[in-house]
Amino acid sequence: MxxxxxxxxxxxxxxxxxxxxxxxxxxxxxxxxxxxxxxxKVVKIDSRKSWEHHITDATNKGFPVMVHFSAYWCTPSIAMNPFFQELASTYPKVLFLDVDVDEVKEVGSEMEIKAIPTFLLMNGGAPVDKIVGANPDELRKRMNYFIIQKNSPQPM
Structure with missing residues (x-):
């Protein structure tokens, strides 16, 4: 038992x-x-050294770069974060960077950022387009236009 x-x-x-x-x-x-x-898929830039490393790396690999210049206290910047993440998932051959202008002031100054949020599209290490303000439709439109231009055959 x-x-x-x-x-x-x-x-x-x-x-x-x-x-x-x-x-x-x-x-x-x-x-x-x-x-x-x-x-x-968005890389947070926390120093000038990090900025230079990522820009150089993207340039060497032939990748364009989309930068979100933001600030932790800026409500429109914060509101754009999910959309920016979505864009980063949509365009895997574009490097997406987030720069807090209060943390990395010298980069904001060098890129002549006067208002936030500002989105800067770069190619070959140089700015090619700038969008000021929280406008997801405009950002997507310009991104699509850039990608189409970049992928279309260039006249000789």
Whole structure:
């Protein structure tokens, strides 16, 4: 009798452990999925050195660069962040950078940023287009226009 009770009890404990293990594995999968969703395609620039590195790297690889000049306290800049992330996912061959003008003042000055948000499209390390203000439609339109121009054959 004691043996069968112990056997039944251990079988119950084993079933509980399997159930707990399955729950933990499911939680782990869900957390992994959440982490993958949170991976940003926008690079945060926190120093002049970081700026120079990313611009040089993109230039050497032939990638255009779209820069969002922002500030942590600027509501329109914050409101544009999700759209900017979406653009970054849409254009994988464009480097997307985020520069807080209060953190990296010298870059904002060098690029002559007078208002935020400002979006600067660069190619070959040089600015080719500037959009001032939070206007997602205009930003997408200009990005599409640039990509079409860049990919169309050039006359000789």
């Amino acid at each position: 004691f043996l069968s009770f112990t056997w039944i009890r251990s079988k119950s404990i084993l079933a509980n452990l399997k159930s707990l293990l399955a729950q933990k594995q499911q939680q782990k999968k869900e957390m992994k999925g959440q982490k993958q969703l949170k991976i940003s």
